[in-house]
Amino acid sequence: MVVTPGSDGMPPHEGWSSRTAFILAAIGSAVGLGNLVRFPAEAAANGGGAFVLFYIFCILLIGLPVLLSETLIGRFGQSSATISVRRMAEASKASRYWEGLAGMGVLGSFMILAFYCVIGGWVLYYIGLFGADLFASGVTGGALTGMSAEGIAAIFPALQENGLMMTGLDIAFVAITLYFVARGVAGGIEIVAVWLMPAFFILLLGITIYGAFNGAFTEAVVYLFTTDFSKLTGSVMLAAVGQAFFSLSLGMAGMMTYGSYVSREVNLAGTSAIVAASDTAVALIAGLCVFPIVLAAGLSTEGGLGLMFNTLPHAFQSMPGGSIIGLLFFIMVGFAALTSSVALMEVPTAWAREKFNTPRALTAIVIAGLAMALGAASAYSFSTLADFHPLGLIPLFAGETVFETLDSVTAKLFMPIGAILTSIFVGWIAERRLIDSQTGLTGGMHQFWRFLVRWLCPLVLSLILIVGIFPSVAGG
Numbered sequence: 048m049v050v051t052p053g054s055d056g057m058p059p060h061e062g063w064s065s066r067t068a069f070i071l072a073a074i075g076s077a078v079g080l081g082n083l084v085r086f087p088a089e090a091a092a093n094g095g096g097a098f099v100l101f102y103i104f105c106i107l108l109i110g111l112p113v114l115l116s117e118t119l120i121g122r123f124g125q126s127s128a129t130i131s132v133r134r135m136a137e138a139s140k141a142s143r144y145w146e147g148l149a150g151m152g153v154l155g156s157f158m159i160l161a162f163y164c165v166i167g168g169w170v171l172y173y174i175g176l177f178g179a180d181l182f183a184s185g186v187t188g189g190a191l192t193g194m195s196a197e198g199i200a201a202i203f204p205a206l207q208e209n210g211l212m213m214t215g216l217d218i219a220f221v222a223i224t225l226y227f228v229a230r231g232v233a234g235g236i237e238i239v240a241v242w243l244m245p246a247f248f249i250l251l252l253g254i255t256i257y258g259a260f261n262g263a264f265t266e267a268v269v270y271l272f273t274t275d276f277s278k279l280t281g282s283v284m285l286a287a288v289g290q291a292f293f294s295l296s297l298g299m300a301g302m303m304t305y306g307s308y309v310s311r312e313v314n315l316a317g318t319s320a321i322v323a324a325s326d327t328a329v330a331l332i333a334g335l336c337v338f339p340i341v342l343a344a345g346l347s348t349e350g351g352l353g354l355m356f357n358t359l360p361h362a363f364q365s366m367p368g369g370s371i372i373g374l375l376f377f378i379m380v381g382f383a384a385l386t387s388s389v390a391l392m393e394v395p396t397a398w399a400r401e402k403f404n405t406p407r408a409l410t411a412i413v414i415a416g417l418a419m420a421l422g423a424a425s426a427y428s429f430s431t432l433a434d435f436h437p438l439g440l441i442p443l444f445a446g447e448t449v450f451e452t453l454d455s456v457t458a459k460l461f462m463p464i465g466a467i468l469t470s471i472f473v474g475w476i477a478e479r480r481l482i483d484s485q486t487g488l489t490g491g492m493h494q495f496w497r498f499l500v501r502w503l504c505p506l507v508l509s510l511i512l513i514v515g516i517f518p519s520v521a522g523g
C-alpha cells in the first residue's frame with residue numbers, strides 16, 4: 048500500500064496493510080475501557096435510557112463528523128499529527144500554528160496513556176485473581192468461593208493501597224503496549240488489532256449471551272432503555288457528549304495519527320461510520336453484559352470504577368461458572384484496553400520520531416519510560432501521594448491527585464479544545480478543494496457534514512468546555 052515519501056526529506060511514511068487492518072485498528076483504538084468501564088457507569092449514574100439515547104445522538108451528530116475530520120487531516124498529511132495539520136494549513140495558506148491543536152492532542156494522548164495503563168494494570172491483577180480462582184475451584188464453581196462479601200469488597204481498596212504492586216502492574220501493561228508499538232504499524236500495531244479485536248467481539252457476545260440466560264437480562268434492558276426525559280438535565284447531556292468523545296478517541300490526535308497510515312483509495316466517510324457504529328454497539332452490548340450480572344446478584348449498578356473492579360467480582364461469586372466467566376471477562380477487558388493503549392502510545396511516538404528524527408523502537412522506549420514514571424505517580428495517588436495535588440493552585444483541579452488530574456485535564460480541557468479547533472480548522476480554515484474530494488461523501492450528505500462541522504460541533508463543544516470549567520452553569 049501507499050506510502051508517500053515525505054516531500055520535505057522525511058523518511059517514507061508507514062501504512063496499514065489493508066483497509067480492514069485500518070478499520071480494526073481504529074475500532075481497537077475507540078473500543079476500550081471507555082466502553083466497558085465508563086459507559087455503563089455513566090449510564091447508571093445518569094439515569095439510564097435518556098442518557099443512552101442522547102449518547103447515540105451525540106455520536107451521530109457530533110462525534111462522527113469530527114471523527115471524519117480528524118482522519119481526513121491525517122490522511123492528507125501522511126505524517127504525525129502536528130505535521131499533518133501544518134501541511135494542510137500551509138496548503139490552505141493559513142498559519143502553521145494551527146499545528147498547536149495537534150500538539151495538544153499529542154500531549155493529551157500521552158497523559159491518558161499514563162493513567163490508562165494504571166487501570167490496565169488493575170485488569171492484569173483481576174486476570175490473575177480469577178485465573179488463580181479458577182485453578183483452585185474448577186470450571187463449574189462460582190467465583191471466589193467461601194469469601195465473605197466484606198472480603199470481596201476489600202480486594203479493590205487493598206490493591207489501590209498497594210502502590211508498589213500497582214506500579215509493577217502498570218509497568219507490565221506499558222511494556223506489553225511498547226512491544227507492539229516498537230514493531231511498527233503493519234508489524235505490530237495492526238497485528239494486535241487484527242487478532243485481539245475479533246477475539247474481543249467473540250468474548251463480549253459469548254459472555255453477554257451467557258449472562259442473558261443466567262442473569263437479569265430483562266431487568267437490564269428495562270434499566271438501560273427505559274427513557275425518562277425528565278432525567279435529561281444539562282449536566283447529563285454534557286456527560287453524554289464527553290463520553291461520546293472519549294469513547295471515539297477524539298480530540299487527542301489519535302485518529303489523525305491512525306488516519307495518516309490510510310491509503311488514498313479508502314473511503315473515509317464509510318470507514319468512520321463503521322468505526323463509530325462498532326464503538327457504539329460495543330458500549331451498548333457492554334451495558335447488556337454488565338448489568339444483567341450485577342442486577343441478578345441484587346447489587347447496586349452505581350459506583351464508577353468500582354462497578355467493574357468491586358461490584359462485578361462480587362456478582363461473579365453467585366453466578367454459575369462465575370470463576371471462568373470472571374476470568375474471560377477480564378481477559379476481554381484487557382484486550383480492549385491494550386488496543387487502545389497501543390493507539391495512545393503511537394500518537395506521541397509518531398510525533399517524537401518525526402520531531403527528533405529518531406528510530407521508532409528507541410522513541411517508543413523513551414515514551415514508554417516516561418509513561419511508566421508518570422504512571423507510578425498515578426499509582427501512588429491512592430496511597431502515599433494521596434495528598435499531592437499537582438494543579439492544586441487552579442481551582443478547577445484543586446484537590447485532585449495525579450491520577451485524577453491527568454483524567455480531568457484531558458477530559459475537561461484538551462478534549463473539547465482539541466475538537467473545537469479541529470472542527471473550526473476543517474470547517475472554516477482549510478481550503479475546500481483539500482477537503483471536499485477527500486470525504487467520500489456526496490450531495491446532501493456532504494452538505495450536512497459540512498454544516499455539522501462548521502456550526503453544530505464547535506457550538507456544542509464550546510458548551511462542554513464552558514460547563515467543564517464552570518460546572519455551576521449546567522445547574523448540577
Ligand code: TRP
Pocket residue numbers: 076077078079080081082156159293294295296297299301302387388390391
Ligand atoms: N477511546 C478509548 C476508550 O474508550 C480511550 C481513548 C481516549 C483513546 N482518547 C484516546 C484511545 C485517544 C486512543 C487515542 O477506552
